Amino acid sequence: MTLKLVLFDIDGTLLNSGGVSRESKALATEDLYGTAGNLRTVHIGGKTDLGLLTDTLGAHGYQPEQLKQAMGTFEAQYAKRMSEIIDDYTVQSLPGAHEIVAKLRQREDVLLGIVTGNASLTTPIKLRAGGFDPDWFPVVAYGSESANRNDLPKLALKRAQALTGLTITxxxxxxxxDTVLDVEAARAVGGNVVIVLTGFEDHEELLAAGPDIVLNDLTEFEERVTI
Ligand SMILES: [Mg+2]
Structure with missing residues (x-):
């Protein structure tokens, strides 16, 4: 049996969280750093939470290393803020997402995972709000672990191999x-990339990034993607 590692992004791919992350992140940043910078308006586009923080607070004199070291404290505040306000938002799973996750979970030759820009403490909150059990995804690489999304699939692959004891090519x-950064991150690990047009990215830019397969949404996955 050849094991395949299938890594889902969260926002714009499995679910739409209606802006709850943006607002909770802005609130937590104000709590801890006294400003939300441009977090309420900046194009997120698949950037990691650490990357967003580095960009935003870099403009206010904070150094990347300092922000990375303080990420634990930030994450805790971010998760607290998200828990406080999440009921005011509609977190909606995207078409076909639950169905394809359920299908892939049944396959013995597929290991499921999450590669997300979301921080580690907010990832399970958002997944649960969209009706996904975090335990369905045994391998995760979080957006609090690197400012550079390209690092995350590599981390996930390492974890998958450690978990199973198998080599996955x-x-x-x-x-x-759903973003150009997802395409780039897949290429950084040498993997395949399926793009869904259910996020907020410009479709022409997405096509120009050269994904292997483009789907209107995940309802097309089973028919169009052979894993
Ligand atoms: Mg996304």
């Missing part, structure tokens, strides 16, 4: 996402 790694 890059041709058997699949990234499912």
């Amino acid at each position: 890059p041709e058997h790694v699949w990234i499912i996402g």
Whole structure:
């Protein structure tokens, strides 16, 4: 049996969280750093939470290393703020997402994972709000672990191999996402990339990034993608 690693992005791919992350992140940043900078308006586009923080607070004199070291404190505040306000937002799973996750979970030759820009403490809150059990995804690489999304699939692959004791070659790694940064991150690990047009990215830019397969939404996955 050849094991395949299938790594889903969250926002714009599995679910739409209606802006709850943006607002909770802005609130937590104000709590801890006294400003939200441009977090309420900046184009997120698949950037990691650490990357967003580095960009935003970099403009206010904070150094990347300092922000990375303080990420634990930030994450805790961010999760607290998200828990406080999440009921005011509609977190909606995207078409076909639950169905394809359920299908892939039944396969013995597929290991499911999450590669997300979301921080580690807010990822389970958002997944649960969208009706996804975090335990369905045994491998995760979080957006609090690097400012550079390209690092995350590599981390996930390492974790998958440690978890299973099997070697998974890059041709058997699949990234499912909705942004140009997802395409780039998949290429950084040498994997395949399926793009869904359910996020907020410009469609022409997405096509120009050269994904292997483009789907209107995840209802087309089973028919169009052979893993
Ligand atoms: Mg996304």
